[in-house]
Amino acid sequence: MKLKYMLAAGAILFSCAAAAQTSAGIAAYKSSPSIGKGYMEARYIRTPNAEEVKKDRRAAERGDASAQFQLALRYDVGLGVPQDYAESVKWLRKAADQGFVKAQYNLGCMYDSGQGVSQDHAEAAKWFRKAAEHGYASAQKNLGAMYGRGQGVPQNSIEAYVWSSIAVTSGDEGAMNNRDFAASKLSTEDLDTALKRAAELYEEIQQRQG
Numbered sequence: 001m002k003l004k005y006m007l008a009a010g011a012i013l014f015s016c017a018a019a020a021q022t023s024a025g026i027a028a029y030k031s032s033p034s035i036g037k038g039y040m041e042a043r044y045i046r047t048p049n050a051e052e053v054k055k056d057r058r059a060a061e062r063g064d065a066s067a068q069f070q071l072a073l074r075y076d077v078g079l080g081v082p083q084d085y086a087e088s089v090k091w092l093r094k095a096a097d098q099g100f101v102k103a104q105y106n107l108g109c110m111y112d113s114g115q116g117v118s119q120d121h122a123e124a125a126k127w128f129r130k131a132a133e134h135g136y137a138s139a140q141k142n143l144g145a146m147y148g149r150g151q152g153v154p155q156n157s158i159e160a161y162v163w164s165s166i167a168v169t170s171g172d173e174g175a176m177n178n179r180d181f182a183a184s185k186l187s188t189e190d191l192d193t194a195l196k197r198a199a200e201l202y203e204e205i206q207q208r209q210g
Contacts, residue, residue: 053080060091068095069103085116096127105131105139112142121152132163135209140167141175148182157185161194166202 048056053074059067072091075084089110095103108127111120125146131139144163147156164179183191 125152
């Protein structure tokens with residue numbers, strides 16, 4: 001699966017390939033090759049000049065996580081540097097290892113699609129979880145979908161409901177169908193358990209964000 005990008009008014013919107021989140025949100029649990037990643041990172045990057053690229057690189061090499069993330073985006077689309085997915089993954093990982101949440105999410109997308117790195121759904125789930133636990137709604141939705149399908153993590157409809165529900169509460173309405181499908185697989189008792197866990201975990205995430 002290819003990562004997508006869009007050119008608009010001289011800017012780039014960097015995004016993951018996205019699956020439909022209507023009735024296909026349900027099908028995603030069953031057979032779709034995509035888990036409905038949604039937008040990877042809604043960040044515009046204007047076309048840089050050579051000096052700006054050098055400045056970004058120097059900051060990235062000094063360990064600036066934001067600069068590392070931006071450099072990763074440039075490598076993904078070939079903006080000011082040669083397109084190189086492996087190099088994009090390299091800089092995403094550096095930023096992700098420092099706790100840069102958007103880089104963690106994007107790195108999960110790269111592992112899920114197998115771009116610049118060997119496809120590894122367990123690694124994708126690992127990085128989505130890190131971003132999800134810090135409140136990133138799209139990562140929460142993805143993690144819920146992975147639990148629903150048993151991809152990269154053991155299949156667990158309670159966890160699928162929990163993370164999809166948290167994603168909705170965090171503002172990702174695209175997770176509603178996933179949440180509702182997971183609910184349809186739960187007994188009344190299990191749904192009560194999922195509701196309680198979702199509320200508690202959401203509160204923990206809010207406290208973590210300060």
